[in-house]
Amino acid sequence: MPVASNVDRFFDTLSRYLELKAADPSCQESGDVDIGFPYDAIELIARDERLVELMRAGSFDSLMKYVEDETRRWAAKVMGTPV
Known part of the structure; x- marks a missing residue:
């Protein structure tokens, strides 16, 4: 499943995702982070314009x-196309 156009973009997107998860109040209260990458990172992944072009x-x-089918729906959302 394509999640970045290159390794640098992957680590940038993953780190931004983890920062957002860590800032979530429920994570701060419990200390647990429910990692749903890449399914929960559609908006972040879609910022990688080169990846979207390639897709x-x-x-x-x-x-x-x-x-x-879930992965196909995810890819359509990343590309901004109707599901």
Whole structure:
């Protein structure tokens, strides 16, 4: 499942996601972080314009052949296309 256009973008997106999770009041109260990356990081991943371009161009279609419907819906949301 494509989550970044390159390794630097991946680590940048993941770190931003973790910062947001850590700032969540429920996480601060319990100390537990429910990691839902990449499914809960659609907006952050969609900021990677190069990744979105590659996804729209079908560059990852061969990798996405056998994924579940949930992953297809996630990819459509990242690309900003109707589900």
